[in-house]
């Protein structure tokens with residue numbers, strides 16, 4: 001499994017900065033911003049090239065982004081957080097270039113920046129599986145079944161272009177307590193719109209999304225063969 005994971009992470013290094021060809025896991029995206037950032041700064045170096053600065057960030061576990069000041073003596077600043085436009089900007093506008101460090105998704109996964117996740121919809125007719133089998137497949141990819149635990153994340157899968165009547169599992173299930181609740185794999189609450197009339201059963205414990213004129217969540221039998229959606233967590237918030 002570990003080997004497989006390593007290989008999944010070996011994809012194109014689409015970088016303007018670091019062009020190493022080894023096992024690339026990161027993409028740097030340049031953010032043209034004419035201000036400097038003071039929050040979450042944890043180290044500053046003088047005299048590096050922008051490429052060396054990027055590589056330093058890659059080699060530093062807690063580095064999520066960096067900025068680079070090109071000048072008489074260049075400055076390389078590493079940050080523990082991603083640069084957020086409009087949030088972290090303060091003081092001293094100047095010739096500073098910002099770079100965002102972003103993990104790449106495996107090539108068949110899609111990155112969604114709003115939700116900061118890599119996801120993949122297994123929607124082929126050959127992708128039919130039970131909930132447990134689907135979960136295994138997602139785990140082989142290095143992730144888990146998609147957790148619709150925010151409105152935004154539910155909207156993301158809702159917006160996928162899918163033929164009518166397709167049903168796909170996500171990583172949320174019924175929890176029987178004093179009161180029945182619907183929770184996702186990490187214990188967070190399922191947040192999504194139920195299809196009209198759903199949940200409709202007291203014995204169907206898994207959550208699927210159904211596509212059509214109306215799109216919504218269904219409670220379904222976990223053994224039924226369905227399509228599914230996986231997600232892979234990314235390291236930086």
Ligand SMILES: *[C@@H]1O[C@H](CO)[C@@H](O)[C@H](O)[C@H]1NC(C)=O
Pocket residue numbers: 034093094095
């Ligand atoms: C960036 O800020 C500097 C200093 O305020 C200014 O001289 C320069 O024109 C600005 N550059 C851009 C591209 O806005």
Ligand SMILES: *[C@@H]1O[C@H](CO)[C@@H](O)[C@H](O)[C@H]1NC(C)=O
Pocket residue numbers: 117147149150186188189231233
């Ligand atoms: C929802 O899922 C994400 C993973 O996509 C996870 O990081 C987060 O902690 C979960 N919970 C909430 C409340 O967002």
Ligand SMILES: *[C@@H]1O[C@H](CO)[C@@H](O)[C@H](O)[C@H]1NC(C)=O
Pocket residue numbers: 112113114115151152153155156159
């Ligand atoms: C990312 O997800 C949001 C919903 O959370 C969606 O509105 C947006 O279009 C998605 N971005 C892309 C590039 O698909």
